[in-house]
Amino acid sequence: MAARRPTGPALLLAALLVALTVVPGEVNTRAAPAAPAMQAPPFDHIFVVLEENQDYDRILGSDEAPFINSLINDNFLQTDYHALNHGSLPDYLGLVSGSEQLQAIGTPPTDCTPQWTRSPPSCVVTAADPSNITDLIEHSGRSWRAYLQAMGQPCRWQSQTADYDIIHNPFVYFETIEGGNAVSSQRCVDHDVDMYADPRHSLHADLMSASTTPNFVFIVPGNRYNMHDNQFKGADDFLRDILTGTNRSGQNGINAVNIFSSPAWTTGRSIAYIVWDEDSGTRVNHVVAIQVGNWVNRPSGEDGATFNHYSMLKTWEVAWGLPPIQQAGGDASARPMLAAFNLSNEPPNGQTSNRLTLRNAHPEVFAQLQANLRSPGRTASLLTVFGNDGVQxxxxxxxxxxxxxxxxxxxxxxxSSSVAFGTGWHSVQIHVWARGNGGTCDVAYDGHLIAALSQLGTCSTGRSPIGSVVLGDAEPGQAGAVDVRYPAIATSRL
Structure with a gap:
């Protein structure tokens, strides 16, 4: 097994935005207040894949999981992420509802199965709407669907098989989804489906267009392909298959799934969360959580802050402006995981430059700094955004x-605008989303959007992703016109 990647404050600082004071031609690397991402990007699509029962240290660097480790190396890893409890059910329920729902499954929690035929029903969540993330998603006008490998019939809570465990299907436990009766609601039948076999909503069919792909895609591999019982190769191969369209597992041949090539992934804001429900049973319950996509600080991005399943749920809520599900505790008090959206842009040691080159090009960038105009009456560049092809x-x-x-x-x-740049230090922010002639460019001054300088969906940006940002004076003859400090760059609003 390869050596474990270091964790802790050093990696957190490396992943956060650089906070610098820049004078013409020089970068001052003394510590200064940073302006981290205050929000998650408003994703068009969030993909979630739930894996099973493995320790963080067992997965990281494992030769048995080459694809998973390539995802870690190429994307963003939460290095101190923890499950909530042991037994799958409290973790699945907690991830989608902000509560382990102990009133329903017992204390200590049990992996019970819902009994909707009993009066009253047992091992079920009868809380009023909203009782889980999908209620909030629908209220916001968005869509969702859970895709469970080997489930067979939709909304299956009556029985299970060696490949399908009911406890890995949290949605059938909620009365607001299942309906509270022996015959499941149409909502559950339509939204809780077999990944491959459902004739109306296989994942393959839904991925054919961005409009048919749900905003929230919840994927649960079957027991032979989720690392349950240490089946590393099957899980690694199947995850590769559904993300990239291969068929190493032998399960992705008919109605093949290829998330990374789907229109939802390639044309809009999308992110994938790959997370384990719990570890092998230790007290620490330290598990792997990977954030994947063009909106995360990559490659080899890391955050050493402590988070858990409630934090991940909170991140989805923040991305879509949803209220917490719980009134107190759980997702109500959790902190969202936002460090992945901060772009580390610290120059190499010894380099003095006002150009910040991103470690990886990104389609959408927010750049912010404070500026002080030194020479009124002269042109003074504040922020200049370049594609990774070098084009301004x-x-x-x-x-x-x-x-x-x-x-x-x-x-x-x-x-041009009528907004005058005042004396002293002021904050400016520029937002660019490179989407050809349908891009977005907007500008804010001291937190206020300048309409005359902003084009939403009509800005010509070219197709090349953003590779660097120049802070302050960028052209000959302008040196000394402006001082800038506290630059921050992120893929979400600062």
Whole structure:
């Protein structure tokens, strides 16, 4: 097994935004307040894959899980992430509802199965709407679906098999979904389906377009492919299959799933969370949680802060502006996991430059700094965004008359505003989402959007992702016009 990647404060600092004071031609690396991402990106699609019963240290660096380790190396790892309890059921319920639901499953928790035919029913959650994340998702106008491998019939709570465990299907435990009767509701039948065999909503069929792909996709591999009972190869192969379209497991041949090539993944804001429900039974319950996609700080991004399943649920709520499910505790008091959206951009040791090159190009970037205009009457560049092809996309600057303006290097246009840059230090932020002629460019000054400098969905940005941001003076003859400090770059609003 390869050596464990270090955890702790050093990695947290490495993953956070650099907080610097920059004078013309020089970077000052003294500590200063950072402006981390305050939100998660408003994702169009969130994909979740639940794996089973493995220790963090057993997976990391394991030769038995090459694909999973490639995901870790290429994306973002929470290095101190923990499950809630032992037994699958409290962890699955906690992840989707913000509570282990001990009033329903017992203390200590048991892996019981729902009994909707009894009066009153047992081992079920009868809390009023919203009782789980899917209630909130539907109230927000979004869609969801759970895809369970080898479940057979939809919304199956009556029986299980060697490959399908009811306790890995949290949604059939909630009355707001199942309906509370021996015959399940149409809502449950439509939204809780077999991954491959459902004739209406196989994952393959739903991924054919972005519009048919649910906003929230919850995937549960069967027991031969979820690392249950230490079946590393099957789980590693199957995860590779559904993410990339291969068929190493032999399960992804008919109605093949390929999330990374789907329109939902390639055309919008999407993220995948790969997480284990619990470890092998230790007191620490330390598990792997990986955040995957173009909106995370990668490659080899890491965060050493302590989180758990409630934190992941809270992150989804924050991304979509949803209220917590619980009134107190659980997701109500959890902190969201936002470090993945902070882009580490610290220059190499000894380098002095006002160009911050991202470790990996990103389609969407928010860049912010504080600026102080030193020489009124001169053009003073504040923030300039470049594609990874070196082409200047957008430049925010102070014009000679003292007002804020934007040059669009892709379109060859200039936009001016009546907003004057005041004396002293002020905050400016630029947001660019590179989507060809349908991109987004917006500018904020001291937290207020400048409409004259903003184009939402109509900005010509080119297709190349964003590779670097220049802070302050960028052109000959402008040196000394402005001082900048506290730069921050993220894939979500700062």
């Amino acid at each position: 996309k957008i430049r925010l600057y102070v014009s000679p008359n003292g007002t804020l303006a934007v040059d669009n290097g892709v379109a060859g246009t200039t936009a």
